[in-house]
Amino acid sequence: MEPKDADAYFGQVIRHLAPTTRRGKADALSVFFQYLELRHSVELYSLTGIAVRCPLDEMNRQRGTTQLLIRVPPSEREISDLFQGGLTYWRPAASSPPARATSRRHGL
Structure with missing residues (x-):
């Protein structure tokens, strides 16, 4: 074409x-x-x-x-990290008060 x-x-x-x-x-x-x-x-x-x-x-x-x-699409490593709990880059956000309030209201 x-x-x-x-x-x-x-x-x-x-x-x-x-x-x-x-x-x-x-x-x-x-x-x-x-x-x-x-x-x-x-x-x-x-x-x-x-x-x-x-x-x-x-x-x-x-x-x-x-x-x-x-x-x-995510790589095989990213998929395995997701299901094996290896992803850590989102965890620091859970320490902020707005993130905690959102997770309490809506879950993770």
Whole structure:
């Protein structure tokens, strides 16, 4: 997919759809290409010889904030630390009075 393909799709194919629908499709496409750039750009470049690049340039991106963000999953070590009680970076916050009050009201 190249910028001209995105221009044709957003400018002709889905032009009749509601702005929020077009926005959602543009956001999903942007997030997909962010994922490819972050996780698979080296592999795709070695297979195809083409660098991964989002076809939506700054001029064609929808305006406003995006709700879709990339979620990077935790590492195996972080997961094991979580379930084995090895995470200690949050414990000092429990000594503050607002944190204690919140934990009393809502639990940890």
